[in-house]
Amino acid sequence: MRATAVRRTALVAAAASLTLLATACSGSDSDAKGDGDASGSKDTASTQPAAAKALTSAELEKVLLEQGDVTGHKINKTGPEDIPPPGSVSVDKKECEPFGFAFYGVKRGTPVGNAGRQVVEVPTKDESATPEDALAGALDMTSTLVTLASYEADGAAKSLAELRESAAKCSAGGFTLSHEGTDMKVTKLTEEKVTGGEETLAWRVQTGEGDEAVPFKLVSTRQGSTVATFFSLNFAKTGAEADFDLPTAVIDAQVKKLG
Template sequence: MRTTAVRRTALAAAVSSLMLLATACSGSDSDAKGDGGAAGGKDEASANPSAVKALTTAELEKASLEQGDVAGHKVTKTGPEDIAKPGEVTVDKKECEPIGFAFYGVERGSPVGNAGRKVVEEPKVDETADPEDALAGMLDMTSSLVTLASYDGDGAAKNIAELRESAAKCATGGFTLTMKGSKQKVTKLTEEKVTGGEEALAWRVQMGEGDEAAPFKLVSLRQGGTVATFFSFNLGKTGAKADFPLPTAVIDAQVGKLG
């Protein structure tokens, strides 16, 4: 196997370990009762943000993706091993905390409800390809951490505004994330186009430099009082010039369930 393939495999394993350790959907549950649908609040949010009532965790669970909702993807519920508590993730620049916390779903503000899913694209298997190309094809799969957080009043709108401001301040200067003692250097943020919900933001996130760099994708959108965040990586894409598409099928499916 060529050196580049070895490097790709090693980095892929490192990235996979990073995501297993750092994915998060932390937050508080709510004792509020009701089986209201996830679509509630969209029109209210547009007309009068202060009137928006947040969805409970139980309601967000109903609005979260399930197996079969996204063709060609495996969907599983996040568990305790996927949760990063606020104190476990630190950012060396205060202004970069919102964008850095968003990578791992760390709770921001005071959400009423939370839910999370891991969505993994099924690998591409080509039995006619040579072993190295077959391996590259199998690694070329996008995995996403999808987190939902709901807020009363204008909390969701403020969450998106805070994220937009943080990304603008930290797009080129770089910053360092520390997760349970493991440091990751974010070297560049590049804004991308995305649609969905009432407002949506997206970036290509580069961690590391040169051959050791890896691209990630971050999408955050608001639907009524709910903020949906998607943090994605692709095991087969490494290097400063590497890239992969936004997980639009996952985004569209989740927006559809939010109503």
């Protein structure tokens, strides 16, 4: 799936997601684990109703997406190689850490449980397409890392409040993420409209500039005590003007399973 037609610069910028696609094709059965350390805004937390019961990792596994839940998508469990462990990701601006950690899937705060899935859109084959068009069509698919984290008390609401505040502070000027010796410059954050859950946030995240720019999508939604985060990439989309749709079918299916 890592076709040579994809620009080398795009592949470097998309390093955080390359293993996501590769593992989804091979079918990993390992569980996602991780920790983080963050605090959030009290304003949003105060609007949360009586706290729902926090779910353990085992309980989250039961409400995560499974194969067959989203038509036209392949779904697999995440493995330890898909989500960087705490301390392996750094951000050059402290106020941008919550957003940067969410971008890589690093867990924030102290969740009672967490788990993940990799969801990859299955390209539609066109038997009449030329080899070039067939290659382009094979790349034109959205790959999404879905992570769930469940918190006690108002932890879930604080998690979203913290993410919103971080995005607001870091939307101008950009920031740099570092992981395993690779730096990635986030140059633009654009908030997008999305529905689902009790509270949902979404952004188009651009790394790089000009022809070397790569767009990603980051969505975080709260349902009770659980936060679901969706990090998406489309390998066919590169350039400052490039864009792709939010994975709404994936989001809707996961929110429905959370109840």
